[in-house]
Amino acid sequence: MDNPLVRKLQRFARLSSEDRQALNEAARLNVRRIGSREDIIREGESPDQVNLILSGWACRYKQLEDGRRQIIAFFLPGDLCDTHVFVMREMDHSIGTLSAVTVAEINRDALTAITELHPRITQALWWEMLVATAVQREWTVNIGQRTATERLGHLFCELFLRMRAVDLTDGNSCELPVTQVDLADALGLSNVHVNRVLQELRANGLLTLRGRQLTIPDLAALKAASLFNPNYLHLDHVGRHLDANED
Structure with missing residues (x-):
């Protein structure tokens, strides 16, 4: 069975069986289980590998003094x-788990x-990085311009669609x-404000x-209430169109 990275990247490029095998094998070499609320890597440490989340949730965060x-x-x-990340001499942020991962x-x-042997994986990884950057832009807009209700509803729409994209x-x-x-x-x-907004969203039947x-x-209703446009997630397989006529 393909790991979730393969399922995700296939939205950006038409991966061959060899591409999928290479990604699946790479994801099986050094696997570790980390408990909930632990750091995968801390700010100031030197990164020497890329961490791929196979199961569970984690976050990137900055903590003030x-x-x-x-x-x-x-x-x-x-x-x-x-x-x-391994091109950095030291981490300028931390990555921690939110659940066991x-x-x-x-x-x-x-x-x-x-990436040298599988050009379509390279293409897909570029798309993945571009989408990650687009998500960061949208989060900036979320905090800067949307109301509290729109912020929370928008985040729930995004997380649900990202989970759906990897089945x-x-x-x-x-x-x-x-x-x-x-x-x-x-x-x-x-x-306190988050709690109040959650109660409001529940009362309006937008989520449980x-x-x-x-x-x-009703995903359409939550999208409308949150001013959510999924275009920044590029879920319409835009990247796949680039090589649709190959093979």
């Missing part, structure tokens, strides 16, 4: 935690060999192993949260 934290990105299954550590030589949704539901504090740290809101499960009864 007084303990305040800003979550800058959520990493879901299939996400690479910075494709070329399984991580494949792909070293520099293995990744370089894959990890069940109908209109998906896993959501984050706390209200995590949501507050990602959206620039207080925990039970344990670690998010359900969106």
Whole structure:
């Protein structure tokens, strides 16, 4: 069975069986299990491999000296935690788990060999990086311009669609192993404000949260309420069009 990175990259390029095999093999070489609420790598440390999330959720974050934290990105299954992070001498941010995760550590030589031997994987990784940058832009807009209700609804739409892109949704539901504090740290809101907005979204029938499960009864309605346009996620297989006539 293909790992979630393969399922994700196939949205950006038409991968051959050899491409998929190379990615699957790389993801099986150095796998480790990390518990919930632990750091995968800390700010100031020297990175020497790319971390691929195979299962579970993690985040990129910055922490101020007084303990305040800003979550800058959520990493879901299939996400690479910075494709070329090993070019940095030291980390300028930390990556921590939000739930127990399984991580494949792909070293520099293995990744370089894959990109040299498999041009379509290279193309797909470029698309993946461009989408990651687009997500960061959208998060900036979210914090800078959207209301609290729009911010939270927008984030839920994004996370649901990203999970669906790697076949990890069940109908209109998906896993959501984050706390209200995590949501507050990602959206620039207080925990109390997040709680109030969640109650409002529930009362309006736009979502339900039970344990670690998010359900969106009417995705179109939540998109409309959140001013959500999924174009920045490029889920329409734009990258695949580039080589549609090859083979």
